[in-house]
Amino acid sequence: MDLKAAAEKLERDGYAxxxxxxxxxxxxxxxxxxxxxxxxxxxxxxxxxxxxxxQTRNDYFMNSGDKIAFFFEEKALDSEGNLTVDKQVxxxxxxxxxxxxxxxxxxxNPPKLIGVWIPLEDALKDxxxxxxxxxxxxxxxxxxxxxxxxxxxxxxxxxxxxxNSALEYDDAKFVPAEMKAGSLALIHGDVVHRSSANTSxxxxxxxxxxxxxxxxxxxSKKNWLQPTDKGTFTHLFAQ
Ligand SMILES: O=C(O)CCC(=O)C(=O)O
Numbered sequence: 001m002d003l004k005a006a007a008e009k010l011e012r013d014g015y016a017x018x019x020x021x022x023x024x025x026x027x028x029x030x031x032x033x034x035x036x037x038x039x040x041x042x043x044x045x046x047x048x049x050x051x052x053x054x055q056t057r058n059d060y061f062m063n064s065g066d067k068i069a070f071f072f073e074e075k076a077l078d079s080e081g082n083l084t085v086d087k088q089v090x091x092x093x094x095x096x097x098x099x100x101x102x103x104x105x106x107x108x109n110p111p112k113l114i115g116v117w118i119p120l121e122d123a124l125k126d127x128x129x130x131x132x133x134x135x136x137x138x139x140x141x142x143x144x145x146x147x148x149x150x151x152x153x154x155x156x157x158x159x160x161x162x163x164n165s166a167l168e169y170d171d172a173k174f175v176p177a178e179m180k181a182g183s184l185a186l187i188h189g190d191v192v193h194r195s196s197a198n199t200s201x202x203x204x205x206x207x208x209x210x211x212x213x214x215x216x217x218x219x220s221k222k223n224w225l226q227p228t229d230k231g232t233f234t235h236l237f238a239q
Contacts, residue, residue, distance in 0.1 A: 006186065014137030014191025017177055021184035022118065030207055031120050038088055041070050044081045062149070062159060066230045089203070096128065096197040099169045101136075102210060103189030104146045107220040112213040113189030120205040123179045128198040130185060131174040137190035143167050148222040160224045211236060 009016035022030075061069070076090040077083060083090055103113045123129040136142075145164040150157050169192065177185060187193060189212075198204050212219065214235065227233055 010186050010188060013132070013134035014188040015132045015134070015177065015193070016186045017179055017183055018186070019180065019183045022182035024182065027120050027182045030118075031205065034120075034205065034207075035088065037068065038070075038091055041087070041091075043070075043072065043077060043083050043087070043090070059159070062224060062226075063228055065225050065233060066228045097195045098166060099133070099174075099192050099194040100166075101142060101190050101192055102187060104141055105223070106189070106210055106212065106225065107146055107223055108189075108212045109218045109220065111189055112217045113210060114212070115185075115187030115189065115208065115210050117185040117187060117206055117208045119179050119181055119183065120207060121181050121203060123181075123204050123206065124200075125176050125178060125196070126198075127200040127202050127204040128195045129179060129204075130177045130187075131194050131196070132177055132187075133169065133173045133192040134175060136173075136192040137188040140190065142192065146220075146222065147224050148220075149224055149226070 003018075006016040006018050061071075070091055072090050073085070076085050102115045103111050106113050117130065119129075121127075143164045143166075145162055145166065147160060147162055150159055150161045153159075174194065179185065189210075
């Protein structure tokens with residue numbers, strides 16, 4: 001798909017896939033780098049499990065904006081933070097991701113968020129590819145549901161909360177986006193998307209990041225993720 005067609009598809013459906021964005025060598029370089037980063041991590045220093053169903057979050061999660069943070073699979077660590085599985089498969093990547101709009105996690109005014117998702121291995125239906133609800137980005141924020149820092153900071157309260165419950169979606173509205181390793185998905189901040197559990201015996205590593213315009217755009221101070229005292233988020237272009 002050329003860039004003009006991708007821009008049109010992004011505008012129409014809320015997502016677009018660009019094939020062969022990375023070369024095989026670039027994919028291998030990213031996988032090698034990730035293997036090295038995981039090999040070097042001490043699980044005891046990053047004793048945080050990422051649950052795709054239970055939203056228990058702590059300071060480690062909230063302050064992850066200026067560093068590489070590691071979130072382990074549920075059951076990958078025992079109660080003392082020791083690994084119970086091979087380190088290379090302990091970092092979260094297998095669980096499913098519930099239907100969501102990225103802009104409700106990283107809200108900006110006006111809405112300017114875009115997600116970039118690059119599978120480093122073929123992402124197919126059986127190993128948890130993305131699924132999109134085409135056109136849903138034109139419907140604004142569903143159910144006014146945002147993930148925010150809890151204004152009630154009492155010790156017995158969760159640090160991060162959702163402002164409303166999640167909507168249930170008819171599965172028939174979602175279309176699968178099977179992708180080859182090294183292709184790239186552009187994800188409009190308001191498009192509803194999800195991924196399924198990886199039921200295959202293969203992994204499905206992916207590299208993902210989210211971008212928003214900084215000029216003339218306000219990043220919500222309510223968002224769960226805030227720049228730390230080390231400064232702002234990384235800029236893509238020099239200021
Ligand atoms: O990697 C996944 O399974 C889901 C990723 C996703 O939904 C996102 O990056 O917004």
